[in-house]
Amino acid sequence: MARLFLSPPPSDEQEDRDAVMQIISFLEEVESVICSAMVSGGRHEARLWLCNTISSIHSLTVRDQCDLFVNLLRLDESKYDVAAQLLQIFFEKKPDKAGSILAIKIHMLEKFFEGNPKRILAWFDFFATFGESGHKNGARALSKFAFRNRDTCWEELEWRGRHGQSPAVVATKPHYLHDLDVLQTVENFLEYVPDFWSSEELVESVKDGEILKIDRKYF
Numbered sequence: 615m616a617r618l619f620l621s622p623p624p625s626d627e628q629e630d631r632d633a634v635m636q637i638i639s640f641l642e643e644v645e646s647v648i649c650s651a652m653v654s655g656g657r658h659e660a661r662l663w664l665c666n667t668i669s670s671i672h673s674l675t676v677r678d679q680c681d682l683f684v685n686l687l688r689l690d691e692s693k694y695d696v697a698a699q700l701l702q703i704f705f706e707k708k709p710d711k712a713g714s715i716l717a718i719k720i721h722m723l724e725k726f727f728e729g730n731p732k733r734i735l736a737w738f739d740f741f742a743t744f745g746e747s748g749h750k751n752g753a754r755a756l757s758k759f760a761f762r763n764r765d766t767c768w769e770e771l772e773w774r775g776r777h778g779q780s781p782a783v784v785a786t787k788p789h790y791l792h793d794l795d796v797l798q799t800v801e802n803f804l805e806y807v808p809d810f811w812s813s814e815e816l817v818e819s820v821k822d823g824e825i826l827k828i829d830r831k832y833f
Contacts, residue, residue, distance in 0.1 A: 662699070698831075705830050709823025716825070716833065717817045723825075724811040726832060728804055731797050736828045739796045744789040755819035756803070757791055759810050767807045772798035 648664070674682070705712050716722065727734050738752035749757050760767055764781045771778065772795040779790045803810050810816060819825075826833060 701833070702830055705823070705826045705833070709826055710821070712826055713821045713823030717821050720812055720817050720820070723816065723820070724804065727800065733828055734797055734800045737825060738800050741792040741794060741796070742789055743792050746789070749788070749791065751824060752819055755813070755815040756799070756810070757788070759813050759815040761785070770799065770802040770806055772802060
């Protein structure tokens with residue numbers, strides 16, 4: 615078992631210099647082994663275990679704990695990997711805060727959806743059917759934006775039926791939007807309605823962080 619001196623020994627106790635140097639050398643070897651384990655083979659669990667252990671050592675001051683943690687982040691081989699893991703934890707534990715940050719960087723979403731039908735449907739295919747309370751997620755954002763800008767973008771709505779629906783009809787029967795070809799409509803907005811991707815409606819739709827569940831690793 616490694617003799618880990620986590621606090622300085624009493625000043626009146628003088629260790630034999632050779633013994634001290636031997637212990638230091640051994641601990642340096644232990645440090646090397648731990649660091650190697652932390653940065654190889656995607657050992658995410660091992661890194662989180664180490665960080666958790668460091669945080670529970672009461673003989674270390676808060677400053678010392680922070681220094682150890684920062685040193686772990688500064689390892690060249692692992693800093694990006696560790697940062698990615700921290701982001702994933704942040705997305706899981708505080709999705710609303712992450713969503714608020716994403717709302718500031720809303721331009722990212724255009725690239726996020728571009729050429730990716732799976733993501734498009736996972737966010738926009740939530741138009742309410744008859745009897746449901748209302749549209750959700752990206753569907754709500756798209757419907758609000760389309761109504762507010764109906765003179766310029768209503769024609770980009772693609773309908774699955776034989777003919778499209780007018781804004782006046784949809785205003786009284788919002789469940790008609792469930793007949794939209796969601797994929798083609800969003801692709802039209804990507805190509806012809808750039809203002810939607812920086813709109814207040816889209817910003818509001820991502821603030822709760824639900825969108826992160828579609829593909830957390832992307833963000």
